[in-house]
Amino acid sequence: xxxxxxxxxxxxxxxxxxxxxxxxxxxxxxxxxxxxxxxxxxxxxxxxxxxxxxxxxxxxxxxxxxxxxxxxxxxxxxxxxxxxxxxxxxxxxxxxxxxxxxxxxxxxxxxxxxxxxxxxxxxxxxxxxxxxxxxxxxxxxxxxxxxxxxxxxxxxxxxxxxxxxxxxxxxxxxxxxxxxxxxxxxxxxxxxxxxxxxxxxxxxxxxxxxxxxxxxxxxxxxxxxxxxxxxxxxxxxxxxxxxxxxxxxxxxxxxxxxxxxxxxxxxxxxxxxxxxxxxxxxxxxxxxxxxxxxxxxxxxxxxxxxxxxxxxxxxxxxxxxxxxxxxxxxxxxxxxxxxxxxxxxxxxxxxxxxxxxxxxxxxxxxxxxxxxxxxxxxxxxxxx
Amino acid sequence: xxxxxxxxxxxxxxxxxxxxxxxxxxxxxxxxxxxxxxxxxxxxxxxxxxxxxxxxxxxxxxxxxxxxxxxxxxxxxxxxxxxxxxxxxxxxxxxxxxxxxxxxxxxxxxxxxxxxxxxxxxxxxxxxxxxxxxxxxxxxxxxxxxxxxxxxxxxxxxxxxxxxxxxxxxxxxxxxxxxxxxxxxxxxxxxxxxxxxxxxxxxxxxxxxxxxxxxxxxxxxxxxxxxxxxxxxxxxxxxxxxxxxxxxxx
Ligand SMILES: Nc1ncnc2c1ncn2[C@@H]1O[C@H](COP(=O)(O)OP(=O)(O)OP(=O)(O)O)[C@@H](O)[C@H]1O
Ligand SMILES: [Mg+2]
Numbered sequence: 179x180x181x182x183x184x185x186x187x188x189x190x191x192x193x194x195x196x197x198x199x200x201x202x203x204x205x206x207x208x209x210x211x212x213x214x215x216x217x218x219x220x221x222x223x224x225x226x227x228x229x230x231x232x233x234x235x236x237x238x239x240x241x242x243x244x245x246x247x248x249x250x251x252x253x254x255x256x257x258x259x260x261x262x263x264x265x266x267x268x269x270x271x272x273x274x275x276x277x278x279x280x281x282x283x284x285x286x287x288x289x290x291x292x293x294x295x296x297x298x299x300x301x302x303x304x305x306x307x308x309x310x311x312x313x314x315x316x317x318x319x320x321x322x323x324x325x326x327x328x329x330x331x332x333x334x335x336x337x338x339x340x341x342x343x344x345x346x347x348x349x350x351x352x353x354x355x356x357x358x359x360x361x362x363x364x365x366x367x368x369x370x371x372x373x374x375x376x377x378x379x380x381x382x383x384x385x386x387x388x389x390x391x392x393x394x395x396x397x398x399x400x401x402x403x404x405x406x407x408x409x410x411x412x413x414x415x416x417x418x419x420x421x422x423x424x425x426x427x428x429x430x431x432x433x434x435x436x437x438x439x440x441x442x443x444x445x446x447x448x449x450x451x452x453x454x455x456x457x458x459x460x461x462x463x464x465x466x467x468x469x470x471x472x473x474x475x476x477x478x479x480x481x482x483x484x485x486x487x488x489x490x491x492x493x494x495x496x497x498x499x500x501x502x503x504x505x506x507x508x509x510x511x512x513x514x515x516x517x518x519x520x521x522x523x524x525x526x527x528x529x530x531x532x533x534x535x536x537x538x539x540x541x542x543x544x545x546x547x548x549x550x551x552x553x554x555x556x557x558x559x560x561x562x
Numbered sequence: 563x564x565x566x567x568x569x570x571x572x573x574x575x576x577x578x579x580x581x582x583x584x585x586x587x588x589x590x591x592x593x594x595x596x597x598x599x600x601x602x603x604x605x606x607x608x609x610x611x612x613x614x615x616x617x618x619x620x621x622x623x624x625x626x627x628x629x630x631x632x633x634x635x636x637x638x639x640x641x642x643x644x645x646x647x648x649x650x651x652x653x654x655x656x657x658x659x660x661x662x663x664x665x666x667x668x669x670x671x672x673x674x675x676x677x678x679x680x681x682x683x684x685x686x687x688x689x690x691x692x693x694x695x696x697x698x699x700x701x702x703x704x705x706x707x708x709x710x711x712x713x714x715x716x717x718x719x720x721x722x723x724x725x726x727x728x729x730x731x732x733x734x735x736x737x738x739x740x741x742x743x744x745x746x747x748x749x750x751x752x753x754x755x756x757x758x759x760x761x762x763x764x765x766x767x768x769x770x771x772x773x774x775x776x777x778x779x780x781x782x783x784x785x786x787x788x789x790x791x792x793x794x795x796x797x798x799x800x801x802x803x804x805x806x807x808x809x810x811x812x
Contacts, residue, residue: 429651429679430630
């Protein structure tokens with residue numbers, strides 16, 4: 179009995195901390211833009227793949243024992259850069275247009291999924307070459323004063339030209355250095371990250387096994403929450419982020435460079451997604467669809483928690499994680515065994531997918547009473 | 563259409579560049595034409611008041627000045643340099659301190675944080691983020707509640723905070739949009755006195771939108787707006803009862 183409850187609480191908290199880690203970045207970006215970044219799950223997936231690559235690169239070296247820490251840093255940097263490119267390249271044109279942002283980020287999420295399926299040196303070369311030619315030409319031409327007028331012409335000529343040159347070069351190199359150059363980086367199937375030795379297993383308390391990997395994730399989540407909290411509350415950039423989140427126009431009138439704040443916030447949120455992806459890779463194999471498994475749950479956490487409130491996200495993540503676990507496992511069925519109809523009901527919902535259904539239903543019911551989430555924002559929210 | 567340039571102040575030498583120059587400004591909301599060929603000049607160290615009935619476009623004018631709204635045509639010059647292509651935050655850092663209608667205090671930041679944000683407008687951010695004592699001399703109420711949330715203040719306190727916040731960035735031009743709107747008379751007097759002291763001690767220029775006659779009279783020069791056009795201007799000492807009747811909602 180006790181061990182069952184302990185196990186339930188531990189598993190719930192550990193599930194909740196994964197959700198929280200994933201939702202943390204999403205919540206920050208949501209507070210700023212007022213829309214969900216649908217590619218957040220894919221940024222997590224990128225973080226997981228980065229972990230996989232770091233693991234492979236360090237295999238057999240003395241650093242392998244601590245590769246997970248290197249992977250955390252690498253995942254943060256890689257996804258933060260991706261997020262930065264995403265913000266600069268797409269999202270900044272869509273501020274104040276929530277629907278378009280939602281669609282655009284969803285499109286980006288599909289692109290990222292395909293990216294990990296088909297990435298090879300050939301693809302990387304083509305994309306890099308295209309960017310080099312196109313933006314290089316743009317950089318040279320943009321210094322002429324009449325660039326604005328000739329912009330249409332420039333795009334019409336340079337896009338096909340750069341694309342053709344890049345694809346041709348890629349194909350030539352592809353035939354020259356056949357297998358190595360065109361070989362896909364990742365198996366189409368899921369890839370597995372093996373936890374370092376010290377993260378395998380667990381220690382037993384009262385008959386329950388407390389897995390080290392899950393404890394690691396819980397500690398990581400706590401560290402991230404504390405870190406983000408500290409960053410937002412004690413640094414100049416944190417203050418700027420909070421100001422822009424609450425009142426964009428007035429922040430600009432005060433002299434805050436809102437564009438830089440947007441870019442930085444987005445990079446930070448994406449970097450946190452990368453950390454979450456790294457954590458997720460310890461729990462099971464990762465594939466192109468890994469992100470999709472998390473986006474809905476994390477979305478729920480953000481909505482239930484309320485916009486712009488870290489405390490709300492924390493409670494919501496723990497509650498949803500624990501509810502998911504308690505309903506999905508047999509814990510509640512065992513607990514309510516004496517009351518036959520109740521235990522039958524719980525038995526009906528005690529599969530992973532049915533548990534999700536019940537949790538969603540509970541969330542919808544909750545939002546009927548508290549549409550603003552646990553901690554609704556007082557005053558104004560995003561003004562974009 | 564230029565009212566002021568030559569005649570503004572006999573005591574001012576002609577070579578003195580205007581701090582702010584607004585030229586033939588046309589602003590639209592969608593298709594509705596709000597500002598029509600607006601011209602206006604603010605000289606250094608002077609206080610200029612813009613008057614007009616509700617909805618004539620005073621706030622629109624100030625928002626355009628800050629870059630929140632994009633004009634369809636016209637030019638804006640600050641200290642001789644065109645700022646029309648600058649973004650809002652760049653304009654703030656060029657020295658325009660803006661106190662908007664409705665104050666726009668950031669609600670979930672403390673008073674102290676709101677004030678510290680005022681430092682963003684300084685070209686170089688000071689290492690030490692402290693609030694100078696002058697600010698508290700001007701607005702003593704703020705000192706006692708530095709750790710309260712901005713959104714929890716009363717309207718009058720928020721107004722004082724908004725002005726103090728704008729001053730933190732040491733602007734060259736202070737822009738105030740109806741700073742006494744909906745505020746009890748004793749606080750109105752305090753705010754008036756504070757603005758007067760700011761001008762005396764710092765010598766900055768002030769552009770004020772105001773409905774209180776008493777406050778309007780403190781300005782050196784007035785502009786009167788009607789349906790988006792400037793229709794009258796002159797020294798406030800010559801504000802006639804006719805003009806007051808016509809342009810102030812007293
Ligand atoms: N966001 C908006 N969209 C469309 N029209 C607007 C908008 N804001 C203001 N207007 C219109 O522009 C005109 C000028 O508004 P503005 O706020 O500049 O007036 P004001 O002179 O500041 O008035 P008040 O003294 O009441 O503050 C008004 O007729 C108003 O209806
Ligand atoms: Mg107004």
